[in-house]
Amino acid sequence: MCGIVGLFLKNPALEPDLGRHLAAMLEMMTDRGPDSAGFAVYGQPGADGVGKITLRVAPGFDHAALQAALADKLGAAVEITPRGTHLVVEVPEDVIEAATAAIGTLAPGASVVSAGRRMEVYKEVGLPADVARAFGLAGMAGSHGIGHTRMATESAVTTAGAHPFSTGLDQCLVHNGSLSNHNQLRRRLKREGQSFETENDSEVAAGYLTSRLAKGDNLGEALTAALVDLDGFFTFVVGTETGFGVLRDPIACKPAVMAETDDWVAFGSEFRALAALPGIETARLFEPEPATVYFWERHQ
Incomplete structure (x- = not known):
C-alpha cells in the first residue's frame, strides 16, 4: 500500500x-x-542550453571539489547547488551524458537521481x-x-x-x-x-x-x-x-x-x-x- x-x-x-x-x-x-x-x-528551465542533474550524496560530501573536478573533466561551466542530502548539478545540455558518466568516476559515492532540462527529483x-x-x-x-x-x-x-x-x-x-x-x-x-x-x-x-x-x-x-x-x-x-x-x-x-x-x-x-x-x-x-x-x- x-x-x-x-x-x-x-x-x-x-x-x-x-x-x-x-x-x-x-x-x-x-x-x-x-x-x-x-x-x-x-x-x-535554467539558462538556454543548461541542463540539470540531481545527485544523492552522503553527509559531508565535498560538492565544491566535485564542481572543480567536473568542470575540468568536461571543459565546461558547472554549477552545484546543495539541497538537503541532494545536489543539483547544472551543466551544458550537450554534455549531460558525459557529465553523468564522469560523476560515476569522480564521485563513486554519489548516486544520480535524475537529469533533464526542467525536472528535479528528490527522495529520502x-x-x-x-x-x-x-x-x-x-x-x-x-x-x-x-x-x-x-x-x-x-x-x-x-x-x-x-x-x-x-x-x-x-x-x-x-x-x-x-x-x-x-x-x-x-x-x-x-x-x-x-x-x-x-x-x-x-x-x-x-x-x-x-x-x-x-x-x-x-x-x-x-x-x-x-x-x-x-x-x-x-x-x-x-x-x-x-x-x-x-x-x-x-x-x-x-x-x-x-x-x-x-x-x-x-x-x-x-x-x-x-x-x-x-x-x-x-x-x-x-x-x-x-x-x-x-x-x-x-x-x-
Missing part, C-alpha cells in the same frame, strides 16, 4: 504555489506510506512531511509535479528504493501496485543498453516508458503500449518535460481519484489528498477508468 499524488497546472499564474500544494498533498498520504517519500518538480527515507521539509518542497515553483509515499512490502526501506524513478531525461514515474513480468522486461531493457540501480519493479516500469519514448512515442502512446506489455496490477502517474499521464491496469484494484478544473488537474490515491486544492468545490471529480490512458500536455 503506497500513496500517489500529482498536480498539473494549466494556468501559469499558479506556478509559484505548485510546491506548497504538492507538499500538502504528499503529507496527506502519510498513512499509506510512512517509510519513505519522494517527489519530482518540473520548474522553469522518513515521513513524507519530513522529506518535503528537508528539500524545501513548499517553496518550489513549477508547472507540474508528482509524489509518492512508500510502504515497502517487497523490498528494504532505502532511499534508492523510494519513488519517483527516473530512467530518462525529464521523465519519471511513481507506481502503486506490483508487476509480475518485471524481471523479463528488465533483461530486455538491459539488452537495449539500459541500466538499473535497484531490483524494484517500478524502476523497470520507468525504464519501459523511457524505451518507448526513445522510439518516438509520446507519453500517451507509451502508456497505451504498457497495457499490452506490462503484466500485473498497477497505477502509474508519469511526468515528462511537458506532459502528465495516469494509467491504471485493466482490473484497477488500487484506489485512485482525480479532479479537474480550468486551472489544474490533480491525482490522489484518496480524495483527502485533493481536498485543500483551490477550487476543489467546483472541480469535476472522477475515478480514472481501468485500462484507460489519461494524458495532459502543456507546451511553454
